[in-house]
Amino acid sequence: MNPNAADESALIKAYQQGDKRAAEAIFRRYHPMVHALATRMLGNAAEVDDAVQEAFIRAFRGLKTFRGESSLKTWIYRVATNVCLTQADKIKRTQPYDSLDDPLGEEGGETRGSQIPSDVRPPDEALLGEELGDKIQAALDKLSPEFRAVLVLRDVEGLSYEEVAATTGANLGTVKSRLARARTQAMRWLKEYLG
Numbered sequence: 001m002n003p004n005a006a007d008e009s010a011l012i013k014a015y016q017q018g019d020k021r022a023a024e025a026i027f028r029r030y031h032p033m034v035h036a037l038a039t040r041m042l043g044n045a046a047e048v049d050d051a052v053q054e055a056f057i058r059a060f061r062g063l064k065t066f067r068g069e070s071s072l073k074t075w076i077y078r079v080a081t082n083v084c085l086t087q088a089d090k091i092k093r094t095q096p097y098d099s100l101d102d103p104l105g106e107e108g109g110e111t112r113g114s115q116i117p118s119d120v121r122p123p124d125e126a127l128l129g130e131e132l133g134d135k136i137q138a139a140l141d142k143l144s145p146e147f148r149a150v151l152v153l154r155d156v157e158g159l160s161y162e163e164v165a166a167t168t169g170a171n172l173g174t175v176k177s178r179l180a181r182a183r184t185q186a187m188r189w190l191k192e193y194l195g
Contacts, residue, residue: 008072015063026063027056030073033157034080040152041084041145042091043137051087055080070166077159077167081149088145139189147182150175155183 014022031052038051059079066075140148146168153164154175165175 009068012063012066012068012072015060016066023060026059026072030059030076031056033073034076037077037080037152037157038084040137040140040156041081041148042087043141044091047087047091051080051083054087055083058083074159074163074166077153077157077163078169081153081167085145085149088148092145135190135193136186138193139186142189143182143185146170147178147185150178151182151186154179 011022011026015026034055035048035052038048038055042048042051055076059076062075062079066072070078140152143151149168150164150170153159153167154161159167161172161175161179164170164179165172168175170178
């Protein structure tokens, strides 16, 4: 057993026995991963925060009966992915034509596209990076939730095909097919955006 698996197992057992520090440790360890996943799948900061909160609520409820059939990381990815897919479906039904240019608040200053994080770089590079980030997020937003999930999990989060299959609940062949189609669609849209 590798040290991470032993540490995960000890954390899970401690949580199941009511240790609040174990819950805090699990949250600290996996929050950045869940937040990054939700950001790529949903884009909007308020929706991301809601999805992250809901994912951890569901994860902590489910951890009480967690059987360890997969790693904790893979299991939490699955919970978060399911929450994001559900939220993306709700968004799609209520706001079918959401734009990156739509204002986030009533003041109208910040837009959905401005929520895409960028590195601190010289202004000209930062502008190009922000524009590219906006285009990438727009391409991701155009993908169906199922395609977006496999693309984000494999190409952004770096999960193996097997981990993506375990996370999404799809078989390996379906994951590979969805990923190939998602990449093709995203590249086609990016080529249109980039000229």
